[in-house]
Amino acid sequence: MNLDYLQRILTSRVYDVARETPLQAAPQLSARLGNEVLLKREDLQPIFSFKLRGAYNRMAHMTAEERGRAVITASAGNHAQGVAYAGQRLGLRTVIVMPATTPEIKVSACRARGAEVVLHGDSYSDAEAHAYWLQAENGMTFVHPYDDPLVIAGQGTIGLEISQQIRAARYKVYVPIGGGGLIAGIAVFLKSISPQVEIIGVEPDDSDAMFQSLAAGERVTLPQVGIFVDGVAVRRVGAHTFGLAQRYVDRIVRVTTDEVCAAIKDVFDDTRAVQEPAGALALAGLKRDVEERGLSGETLVALTCGANMNFSRLKHVAERAEIGERREALLAVTIPEQPGSFKRFCRVVGGRSISEFNYRYAPRAEAHIFVGVQLDRADQRATLLDELAAAGYDAIDLTNDELSVVHLRHMVGGRAPEAVDERLYSFEFPERPGALLQFLESIDESWNISLFHYRNHGSAHGRVLAGIQVPEAALPRFRESLDRLGYRHADESENPAYKVFLT
Structure with missing residues (x-):
């Protein structure tokens, strides 16, 4: 089978329209990771994508x-x-x-x-x-986007270029995976001529159809996929691509949305180019793989494969990049409700920069603050928590709490003791004109909405946090109505940040 694909790749017609893209060094990232990092700049094609x-x-x-x-x-x-x-x-x-x-x-x-x-x-x-x-x-x-031998062969010309451009005899190539056409083409070519080359696929942790399929030994259809990394939001990989991945792909790495946002920033820092989420996916996987396997002194290639992103999404990327790089700690801290408390707290924080501070006065002995603290390295978060504990502060680490990062950081201080039987739910729905109105109109009017937060991030999906007053006896009917609603939803009523700030 690989000889057929080699012939198709070598006789491909791609250079009628496509360009041979550079394999560009990423000096800042290389120095930080202790490896030679090279970016295969497929975002420089005429359509800004491979x-x-x-x-x-x-x-x-x-x-x-x-x-x-x-x-x-x-x-x-x-x-x-x-x-x-x-x-x-x-x-x-x-x-x-x-x-x-x-x-x-x-x-x-x-x-x-x-x-x-x-x-x-x-x-x-x-x-x-x-x-x-x-x-x-x-x-x-x-014309199938990935599960066609000629499409796979066209993408495989990237592997041909890498083999001609790279100087190292042994190297690792990180490739984003959606339906699998890109990694199938690159893997079949490079493994056929250089079996020692390691091919590593990268998927978002909420769109990992290839990872699950390889683990199961057969193609798996995901019930749903995350759509922040919209370029790889595929529920089922291709038949051709799955067979090639089984034979030629060495490893799959899965990453979070925050890690993708951090990788977008990394590419920008080294190239001044802005990638779409799928365009930075491979680099996010490279960074995760370096950390997980302790890679050092190696040659690592990541495909920057697309730069078609709406400008409005940059706001969301910028917000999440620092968290993805783990350079910010988000904490809920209890301090005495008295003058000078914040000053004393800041003294414990020391020379670190406070990036966010949310607080609202309440007539009680203690105050709960939501605070963001800038870090130079990820391991400094544990040190900070230890220092706060030694100073007598009760601190909850919310850095990886999605509800806090997306919603509650903007809502600290809003308590409503009159809102009895309040249930807190988060919802996701496809973002399009009129989507929020459609969401509101679809909510059963039998229950009162006691809390509501929505923020448009310029993303492919909208997020709502809602408090809904539902008596205990009505819970079965309420949950049935949520199932009929059809949107992804989760009961957040036991979330610790919700209990600290809003109840």
């Missing part, structure tokens, strides 16, 4: 009969741009089905290249099902 390679290679090899029909595809954005670009160059009509959550920058780019864009569903899987229906109805040619 997806042009596979899409064009597939379409350039179409038969005359296939060219006579319109081309259709489903994509979260970058493959769509590749198909639109290729269609424009080859003179083909293209129809792109994209999830309604796709960043506007990707939708506009496709339309600018003459593609007909259809927005459908909230995930790639929804869009794919609708695209297949349109294909059957209209007799169009489907």
